Amino acid sequence: MQHDTISTNAIDISRRPVSAEAFKDAFRRQPGGVAVVTADDGNGPAALTVTSVASVSAEPPLIVFSVSELSSAAPTILGAESIVVHLIDVEGLEVAKLAATHGIDRFADTAQWTRLPTGEPMYLGVGNWLRCRIVDRVLAGGSTLVVGMVLETGAPGELLAPVVYHDRTWHALGTHSQL
């Protein structure tokens, strides 16, 4: 990552980045679908709630999300070979809140999670999950973009209302929100 050199030249000034405050103010408004990523790099399970999961490619089946270096779960997720991405609907909201809470053991309640036969920790009660192998890690400022290839998907039943995070609030989509 190359950073612009600060310069008093007018053209160069227009190439300087905006402040962190201006950036956060713009993005506070941007909604994102909610997902919980779990992994175990051999040192115990870790979980992280993210709003950056996106589909990248169907063939091969690839997703991307970003992990901040400030996240306590970052070393485990970035050090794992494979992860589970839980796509959160209203039945999974408690899992998303749990994995977004600081300073707690996110795996203290052993009735709330299990392990897949392949070893990855997985929360129960989220039907729409993706087991992924990490195929690329790209440094981007204070975060790392993680590209995952989907190896296995859960068998979600009926389509429940998905959860979106926006302006520090959880929202549910449904016929009530359709335009």
Next chain:
Amino acid sequence: MQHDTISTNAIDISRRPVSAEAFKDAFRRQPGGVAVVTADDGNGPAALTVTSVASVSAEPPLIVFSVSELSSAAPTILGAESIVVHLIDVEGLEVAKLAATHGIDRFADTAQWTRLPTGEPMYLGVGNWLRCRIVDRVLAGGSTLVVGMVLETGAPGELLAPVVYHDRTWHALGTHSQL
């Protein structure tokens, strides 16, 4: 990007990717905030509606989104030095629909767009926009991840309802959708 070799070994089989159909079925349900990316690589303007824009880092201010190689706008966006990312609220819905429509000239109505002093094409009527310099392009299957550093932001007025795309339908967030 390394692909797994197909093997009859049981452990290796568990590392094979899922089908495109299974992948699409899982992601059809995942909501995404809506954004329109515009650029001009010197050969005329191009526009693309995406649901993959995410905030990556505040310092430096970085965003990411993905562009499919199947998109008609891909060569222009990937060839440009800088782009405009319009974060779409209900007042910008028509712009999102326009930039998602195939087989039309998305810049035919000259009253609908302008150029920034720095040259990038920009649609009118979307207050929350980000001018970005492309700082990284990462191949991922049939798409490219684009990392942009935010150089300038619009001055959005009041907070209007943002638009989310889910299961082939547009949704608006507001107090009606809060959990």
